[in-house]
Amino acid sequence: MELKQSQSFQRSETTRFHPLLSHISDDSHEDPKRSSSQIEQQVDAFLSAPIFSAAAYDLVIRSASANLTVIPDITPQYGLLGIEVGEEEGCSVEAGQRLLLANLNMPWSAFICGSQGAGKSHTLSCLLESSLLKDNSAGELPNPLAGLVMHYDAFTSSNTSQLCEAVYLCSSGIPVTIMVSPSNIWSMKRLYGELSLHNNGGLPPRVVPLYLDEDQLDSSRILKLMAFDPNSDTVPLYMGAVMSIIREIAMSGVKFTYTLFRQRLAGVRWTSGQEIPLNMRLQMLDTFLAPSTKTKIMKPAAAEENIWSFQPGSLTIVDLSDPFMSTGDACCLFSICLSIFLEKRGECGQVVVLDEAHKFLLQSGDAKVLTNELKSVIRQQRHTGTRVLIATQEPTLSPDLIDLANVTFVHRFQSPTWYSTLKKHLAGADRDDLFHEIVALRTGEAFLFCPTARVVVDGNITKCKQLDNLGEKRLRIRMRQRITADGGKSIMANDQKKISSMIMETVRMHVVTGKSSHENSDKKARSNIPNPSSECSSSKLITPSKISNGQKIETSTGQDKGKRATAAPATVTSSNNQVGKRDKNDPSTMVNGNASQSSIQPSGQKSNHELNSHKLIQTKAQLISSIEQHVSVAVTDPTLLTTIEMSKTQKKKLFRIYRQTIELLPELIRIDQMREIFFQRFEAALVRKRAK
Numbered sequence: 001m002e003l004k005q006s007q008s009f010q011r012s013e014t015t016r017f018h019p020l021l022s023h024i025s026d027d028s029h030e031d032p033k034r035s036s037s038q039i040e041q042q043v044d045a046f047l048s049a050p051i052f053s054a055a056a057y058d059l060v061i062r063s064a065s066a067n068l069t070v071i072p073d074i075t076p077q078y079g080l081l082g083i084e085v086g087e088e089e090g091c092s093v094e095a096g097q098r099l100l101l102a103n104l105n106m107p108w109s110a111f112i113c114g115s116q117g118a119g120k121s122h123t124l125s126c127l128l129e130s131s132l133l134k135d136n137s138a139g140e141l142p143n144p145l146a147g148l149v150m151h152y153d154a155f156t157s158s159n160t161s162q163l164c165e166a167v168y169l170c171s172s173g174i175p176v177t178i179m180v181s182p183s184n185i186w187s188m189k190r191l192y193g194e195l196s197l198h199n200n201g202g203l204p205p206r207v208v209p210l211y212l213d214e215d216q217l218d219s220s221r222i223l224k225l226m227a228f229d230p231n232s233d234t235v236p237l238y239m240g241a242v243m244s245i246i247r248e249i250a251m252s253g254v255k256f257t258y259t260l261f262r263q264r265l266a267g268v269r270w271t272s273g274q275e276i277p278l279n280m281r282l283q284m285l286d287t288f289l290a291p292s293t294k295t296k297i298m299k300p301a302a303a304e305e306n307i308w309s310f311q312p313g314s315l316t317i318v319d320l321s322d323p324f325m326s327t328g329d330a331c332c333l334f335s336i337c338l339s340i341f342l343e344k345r346g347e348c349g350q351v352v353v354l355d356e357a358h359k360f361l362l363q364s365g366d367a368k369v370l371t372n373e374l375k376s377v378i379r380q381q382r383h384t385g386t387r388v389l390i391a392t393q394e395p396t397l398s399p400d401l402i403d404l405a406n407v408t409f410v411h412r413f414q415s416p417t418w419y420s421t422l423k424k425h426l427a428g429a430d431r432d433d434l435f436h437e438i439v440a441l442r443t444g445e446a447f448l449f450c451p452t453a454r455v456v457v458d459g460n461i462t463k464c465k466q467l468d469n470l471g472e473k474r475l476r477i478r479m480r481q482r483i484t485a486d487g488g489k490s491i492m493a494n495d496q497k498k499i500s501s502m503i504m505e506t507v508r509m510h511v512v513t514g515k516s517s518h519e520n521s522d523k524k525a526r527s528n529i530p531n532p533s534s535e536c537s538s539s540k541l542i543t544p545s546k547i548s549n550g551q552k553i554e555t556s557t558g559q560d561k562g563k564r565a566t567a568a569p570a571t572v573t574s575s576n577n578q579v580g581k582r583d584k585n586d587p588s589t590m591v592n593g594n595a596s597q598s599s600i601q602p603s604g605q606k607s608n609h610e611l612n613s614h615k616l617i618q619t620k621a622q623l624i625s626s627i628e629q630h631v632s633v634a635v636t637d638p639t640l641l642t643t644i645e646m647s648k649t650q651k652k653k654l655f656r657i658y659r660q661t662i663e664l665l666p667e668l669i670r671i672d673q674m675r676e677i678f679f680q681r682f683e684a685a686l687v688r689k690r691a692k
Contacts, residue, residue, distance in 0.1 A: 045469075053098070062454060104130060124166075125484065128166060167317060209303070214290070214292075258289070322336070
C-alpha cells in the first residue's frame, strides 16, 4: 500500500507540475545548443558586469548572432583597464583576447589599495580618464560622467604639501575646478600654478574658494558643521541649546535660514564652557559662507560662475589642505559637498573619488559619518547612478568599504597586517601563497578581485569557450598607459623642479565695510552694533597682484568705481627689518594721548620707505582703509602689532585685519615663516586674555 502511494505521488508530481518547468531556465553547460532565453540571460549578465574581458565579449556576440534576431549593443560605454598577465610561462593566448575593459554604462564601485609607488594613483587616474574624457582612444564614452574628488593633506607649508594628482587630467582638455579653503587660497593657487601640466590645448585648472550659499545650509548641514554626532559619547556642551533652537524653528513652520539661526543663537546666555567652543565652530562656518552684504570680514570673493554646476565631462576637486583645517572638519565639509553633488544625479552619471583616503578617513566621529554616507551611496548606486572610487594605502582603516565594493584592485604591498585584513573581506584571498605573489607584483600591476566580472574561464581560451563569472578567482593585470599627463612620478634626487610658465590668476577680494547682522553671538555685543541701514555699506573687489614700487591695487566700489589706490612703495628684504622706537616727546606720534606710530625701515633703506603716522583707529572700516594704504610695508614685520599701544578690543581687531592682509598679499613676504610668527603671537595673546 505504501509503495502504491509513493508511485502515485511521483506520477502526480510529474504530471501536475511538469508544465511549470517552462518558467525555469536551464543553466546547464552540457547542452551545446543554447535557447534564445539563455542567450538573453547571458546578455543581461554582461550588461550588469563591471569588468569584462575581450574574449568574453567575442563569445557573447557570437552566441547572440547565432540565436537572436536583434543583437543588442552590450557595451555602449567602456574603457580599457589593462591586460591580463599570464601566470604560466609560454602562455599562447592572443594578447587581444586578454584585454580587460571597464563597463562605464553600469554604476559600480572600486576599492584600490597598495603601497606608495605601486601604481594605485595610476589606476585611479585611468578610471577617471575613461569616465570623463569623451573623445579618447582607450574606449568609447558618448555620455561622459561628472566627477567629484575629495583630497586632504596635512598642510604644513607650501613646499611639503602634496597636491591632488587628479588635476593632471586637465592636460587633455577635461575642465578641472579646484575648490580650496578660503583661508589657504593664495598658497594653493601658487602650488597648482607651478605644476608642469604639459597642456595640449587644454585649459589650466581653476582654483576657487569653497563657499556655501545660505540657501544650501539646511538644518542637517548646520548640525554637521556644528560637529554634532548622535552616536558619539562626547557631545559639545552647546549642542543642547543648538538642537533646541533648530527644533523650535522646524516646529514653527518657518523656513530655516542661517541668518535666523544666528539670531536665535544671539538670544541665548552662554556659559564660558559653551561660548568658547561655540564661537570656534561659528568662525569656521563663517569662513565657508559665501560673501554677501552681511559679510563681516574681508575675504576672497566668490567665483563668478556657479561652482556647483557639475557638468558632464568635468572634474571638481575639493582640496581642503589647510593649516587651519582638521581631519574632522575636512570630513564634515566633504559630507556636505557629497550631498550637494548627489542632488545633481538626475542630470548625468556621477563618479565620486576619495584620493589618499587614509589621510582623512580615520576612525573619528566625523570620518565615521562620512564613511556611513559613502556606504549608503554604494548600496544605492544602481538607483542613484553614482560610482564610488576609493584609493588608499591602508585597507585597515575602512574594511567595510571593501565588503561593499564591486571591484578591488590590490597593488604591491609588504604588510602582513594588510593582507590579513584583505583575507577577511575578499573572496579568493585566503590562499597562503597569495601574499608572496602580492609582494612580487611589479609597479603598475595589480590583482583584480571581482566576482561578477564576465570572463572566459577553465583553461586555455583558444580551446575552452565557456563563459562564466570570475567568482572566487583573481586576475593578475597590468594597467594601461595614461592618456593625460602623469603627475604621480617619484621625485628623484637629481630631478630639477620645473616651474610652469602658466600665469597664475589673481584672487579677487570681497570687502564689506558695513556691519554683519550676526557679527557677535551674544546680546551685549549686538547692542553696540549700529543699524546696517544707517551705515554706508559698500563692497570692494580687490584684485591684488605682485606689488612692486609704485604698482597699484585695483579697487571697484559702487561709489568709487574706476579709482585706484597706490600702494606705498617698499622694498622687501630679509626678516631682520628694523622697527623704529616711539618717542614720547614727539607730538606726531601721539593721538588722543596714545602712541600710534610704528616706523618700519628695512635694512639699508632710506626714510621714504617708513610707515608714516599710523593712526590709532577706532572703527573696523578705518582699520581696513589704513592697512590697505600701507599694506606693502605693514605685512613685512609682525612686530607692528606689539609696538602700537591700544586697547585689547582694538588690538584684537588689528590681529584679524593683519591675518587678512597676509592672505591678501602673500608674495610680499615669506608667508610660511611670517604666519608661524604671527599665529604664535596670536595664540599667546589669547592665552593671556583667558588668564585675566
